Structure formats: structure tokens, C-alpha cells
Amino acid sequence: MTRAGTNTAVIAGVGAHLPPNTVSNHELVERLDTTDDWIRSRTGIARRHVISPGTTTADLSVEAGGRALKSAGLDRVDAVVLATTTPDRPCPATAPEVASRLGMTGVAAFDVSAVCTGFLYGLATGAGLIAAGTAEHVLVIAAEAFTTLIDPDDRTTAPIFGDGAGAVVLRAGTPDEPGAVGRTLLGSDGENADLVAVGTRGAARRVEGPLPREERYFRMAGRQVFRHAVTRMSTVCADALAAADWTARDVDLLVAHQANGRITSAVADFVGIPPERRASNIERVGNTAGASVPILLADAAADGTLRPGHRVLLTAFGGGLTWGATTLVWPDVSPVT
Numbered sequence: 001m002t003r004a005g006t007n008t009a010v011i012a013g014v015g016a017h018l019p020p021n022t023v024s025n026h027e028l029v030e031r032l033d034t035t036d037d038w039i040r041s042r043t044g045i046a047r048r049h050v051i052s053p054g055t056t057t058a059d060l061s062v063e064a065g066g067r068a069l070k071s072a073g074l075d076r077v078d079a080v081v082l083a084t085t086t087p088d089r090p091c092p093a094t095a096p097e098v099a100s101r102l103g104m105t106g107v108a109a110f111d112v113s114a115v116c117t118g119f120l121y122g123l124a125t126g127a128g129l130i131a132a133g134t135a136e137h138v139l140v141i142a143a144e145a146f147t148t149l150i151d152p153d154d155r156t157t158a159p160i161f162g163d164g165a166g167a168v169v170l171r172a173g174t175p176d177e178p179g180a181v182g183r184t185l186l187g188s189d190g191e192n193a194d195l196v197a198v199g200t201r202g203a204a205r206r207v208e209g210p211l212p213r214e215e216r217y218f219r220m221a222g223r224q225v226f227r228h229a230v231t232r233m234s235t236v237c238a239d240a241l242a243a244a245d246w247t248a249r250d251v252d253l254l255v256a257h258q259a260n261g262r263i264t265s266a267v268a269d270f271v272g273i274p275p276e277r278r279a280s281n282i283e284r285v286g287n288t289a290g291a292s293v294p295i296l297l298a299d300a301a302a303d304g305t306l307r308p309g310h311r312v313l314l315t316a317f318g319g320g321l322t323w324g325a326t327t328l329v330w331p332d333v334s335p336v337t
């Protein structure tokens with residue numbers, strides 16, 4: 001249980017894991033009707049990490065979660081929140097297995113699904129557990145084996161996505177200390193649910209026998225998603241800055257979901273964040289969906305782009321449609337590699 005006056009979630013550790021297998025644009029070009037220049041110019045991506053056969057979302061989660069725990073100097077927390085679009089099975093949730101494999105059988109553990117906004121939804125959930133006094137320490141993991149949803153022969157989606165996981169440890173603290181998570185603003189628009197979707201594998205479409213190829217895989221209405229992503233992230237970023245009583249000039253680093261290089265640039269331009277204050281790793285990891293924000297946090301902290309005392313603006317947009325943003329001052333924590 002948390003102590004009186006210590007009900008704000010504070011980041012105490014960070015970690016990430018990318019599967020070792022990488023696929024370059026040149027390898028994709030060999031089978032897709034595209035070019036390296038076409039992929040780079042439209043997405044900003046040069047390569048991505050892809051899980052090997054037999055690797056699961058739980059495997060990715062255990063690696064990232066274990067590193068975040070080590071970063072925080074802990075071997076146990078009170079709850080594990082796993083944000084994922086690619087659970088290992090529809091039932092049960094993947095989080096309890098992850099908790100047990102990390103040596104934490106008995107703690108609260110559950111999945112959260114918000115596609116590419118998953119980490120921010122998970123972060124808000126973890127912060128809520130702390131605010132309610134339910135937990136003093138929470139491990140929030142975002143893990144995606146997104147390439148398992150992608151048609152490998154679809155030139156519009158196959159070049160975009162990669163696999164990976166990122167995680168943070170939250171502890172109970174006070175709102176005036178470094179690492180304190182600010183007000184997290186979240187939104188959704190279910191009227192546009194079909195813009196980003198996998199048509200089957202759920203209760204709404206129970207199909208027996210072979211499925212048409214277009215129904216087996218992830219699909220996305222690219223142009224419409226681009227427009228919604230820029231509009232929604234720009235607006236929620238402005239709202240999060242207002243909630244923190246910050247302006248764009250106060251932001252040392254924008255950490256945005258790495259959906260597409262052009263989307264990130266458009267959002268940053270709208271909010272007023274110059275190029276030198278935008279974190280990015282999309283060129284070498286691709287779009288890792290809900291895992292992209294914590295992976296980017298770990299990367300930026302590791303290479304010195306993100307330093308203690310930096311004022312950080314986090315934002316993401318995903319299927320649902322969902323979106324979110326929050327602010328924090330980066331604490332003196334380092335990722336474990």
C-alpha cells in the first residue's frame with residue numbers, strides 16, 4: 001500500500017528489447033514491388049527488427065520488463081500492466097505469464113489494448129493503481145509482435161512495422177520530483193475503428209474454414225490515418241502542454257509514437273517543436289506500434305539524447321482510433337542493455 005501523500009506515479013526504471021533478427025529495405029525490395037528510396041521517402045524507415053519463429057510477445061515482454069526492473073533496482077512490483085495488440089492467445093491475457101516468468105507469481109497482472117497508443121494507456125493505468133493506493137510499484141510493459149499481423153506481400157504495410165518491447169517501472173512519489181508523470185490525456189473515436197483493423201480473430205467475425213487473404217491480415221487506410229494522426233496528436237499535445245502549464249519552448253524533447261517520419265514531423269511542426277528537439281529511431285527500428293514510445297525513451301536515454309532534467313512531451317496515436325499525450329521531467333535513471 002502507498003503512504004499518505006505519495007500517490008503520484010514516478011518513473012523509476014526503463015528498459016527495452018529488440019529481437020536480434022533485422023530486415024533491411026533491400027531485403028524487402030527483393031520480393032515487393034517497391035524500392036529503398038520509396039520506403040525511406042514515405043516512412044523514414046531503413047530497417048526493422050523481426051521476431052524469429054517460436055518467439056512470442058511474452059518473450060519480448062520478459063526481456064524488456066526484466067531490464068526495466070534491473071534499471072529500477074527492483075526484483076518485484078505490485079502489478080504488471082502489459083499493453084499489446086498481439087497477445088500470445090485470445091485467452092488468457094499474456095501479462096500473468098510474464099509476471100510469473102519474472103518471478104512475480106501472485107501479483108496483479110493484466111493486458112491493455114489500445115494499439116499504438118497502448119503504452120500511454122498502460123502508463124495511465126499504472127498511475128491510477130498508484131493513485132488509488134492499490135500498488136506502490138507497477139511495471140508497465142508495451143510489447144508487440146506486430147509482424148505476425150502483417151501480410152508479408154503487402155507493399156503498403158510490410159515495410160512499415162517491426163517487433164519489440166519497452167517498459168518502465170513506476171513507483172509512488174510526489175508530483176514535484178523528477179520522473180513524476182503529469183496528467184495523461186487520452187481519447188478515442190470508435191466511429192473510425194475500421195481505418196486501422198484486423199478484420200477477423202474476434203467475436204465480431206467468427207469464421208470457419210479458409211479466410212480470404214484480405215481478411216487474415218492487418219489493414220490500414222493510410223491517407224485517412226495520416227490525417228487523423230496529425231490532427232489528434234497535435235491537439236492532445238497542445239492540451240497536455242496546457243495541463244502542465246508549459247509552452248512548446250519549455251519542451252526539451254518530443255517523444256512521439258514512431259508511426260511514420262512524416263507524421264512525426266507534421267505534429268512537431270504544428271506544436272512548435274524544432275527538429276533538434278525531436279527524438280527518433282524509426283529509421284532503424286520501424287513502427288513498433290504500442291512499444292515505440294518506451295523503446296524510444298530507452299534509446300534516447302542510452303545515447304544521451306534524453307538527459308536527467310529534460311522536460312519531455314510524450315504522444316501517440318493508434319487504431320481504435322485512440323490517442324494520448326503526457327508530460328514529465330526525466331529522472332536520473334538509465335536503461336539496462
